[in-house]
Amino acid sequence: MDDDGSQSITEVRKRKFAYQIGKDVTDRNGAVADSYFENYSGNRRYEDIFQAAFNSKYLVDLINAVWGAQAPYKLLDCGSANGLTLKQFDRLGVEAWGIENNAYIHSKTPVEWRRRNLLGDVRKMPFTDGSFDFIYETSLPYLPEEEIDQAIKEMFRVCRAGIVFHGTATDMTEEVIEDYELFAGLQTFWTFAEWSDAFVRNGFQFAVSDSSLLDEIWRIEQEADADDWNWYPNKESMRFSFFSKR
Numbered sequence: 001m002d003d004d005g006s007q008s009i010t011e012v013r014k015r016k017f018a019y020q021i022g023k024d025v026t027d028r029n030g031a032v033a034d035s036y037f038e039n040y041s042g043n044r045r046y047e048d049i050f051q052a053a054f055n056s057k058y059l060v061d062l063i064n065a066v067w068g069a070q071a072p073y074k075l076l077d078c079g080s081a082n083g084l085t086l087k088q089f090d091r092l093g094v095e096a097w098g099i100e101n102n103a104y105i106h107s108k109t110p111v112e113w114r115r116r117n118l119l120g121d122v123r124k125m126p127f128t129d130g131s132f133d134f135i136y137e138t139s140l141p142y143l144p145e146e147e148i149d150q151a152i153k154e155m156f157r158v159c160r161a162g163i164v165f166h167g168t169a170t171d172m173t174e175e176v177i178e179d180y181e182l183f184a185g186l187q188t189f190w191t192f193a194e195w196s197d198a199f200v201r202n203g204f205q206f207a208v209s210d211s212s213l214l215d216e217i218w219r220i221e222q223e224a225d226a227d228d229w230n231w232y233p234n235k236e237s238m239r240f241s242f243f244s245k246r
């Protein structure tokens with residue numbers, strides 16, 4: 001409850017989606033339960049929903065707009081499941097690697113991507129400093145709050161240019177939280193602004209400050225989701241998802 005007696009958006013959303021909370025959370029090495037991947041969205045498995053849910057061109061277009069980067073470059077998918085994203089990035093000329101801490105989904109990595117999709121934890125990664133130009137991040141909200149800073153510091157260490165935060169925030173639209181059951185497996189429930197505070201206190205800087213750049217990434221978002229709901233609730237929230245190392 002806020003000082004004025006009103007409920008924060010996080011409290012409102014947690015109440016509305018209480019049925020999702022605690023689902024697929026385990027304390028086994030901090031990994032989500034295997035069942036998380038069997039019921040990824042609408043009772044469908046991660047593999048079955050992947051093509052419809054993941055759009056590498058959209059992410060590559062955003063990276064190009066924000067940092068002016070063109071493939072080839074190296075990218076790390078933090079929370080890469082069975083490595084299906086790597087193949088999609090590869091088709092666009094991006095050398096993508098992955099790190100995933102759930103052994104069950106990781107064991108389903110196709111043979112040709114096993115060398116680049118590692119079983120490991122974003123809190124301590126087996127990569128040297130500055131190994132990747134960019135990080136595509138989807139794993140942080142599955143960690144407990146007290147471990148987020150350690151994980152972001154580790155991402156800062158292995159990253160050279162910037163990070164795209166694509167994890168769940170409590171102020172996303174209700175439609176998207178409901179459709180994808182985005183609160184299942186989560187341990188940290190923060191708004192976009194709270195996530196950006198965490199990136200900034202661990203060394204990153206906002207990558208989008210200019211309003212024409214914000215217009216451009218909002219246009220990319222609208223085009224990608226033309227016949228669907230938006231991932232971001234509004235243009236302003238997109239400022240809180242792109243961070244540069246320097």
Ligand SMILES: C[S@@+](CC[C@H](N)C(=O)[O-])C[C@H]1O[C@@H](n2cnc3c(N)ncnc32)[C@H](O)[C@@H]1O
Pocket residue numbers: 030031032054077078079080081085099100101102105120121122123138139140142143
């Ligand atoms: C929402 S899924 C996204 C999968 C993939 N990146 C995509 O975009 O389709 C998040 C992934 O992060 C993984 N994950 C959660 N905590 C992790 C950790 N501490 N280290 C590595 N992976 C983690 C989960 O097991 C899950 O596979």
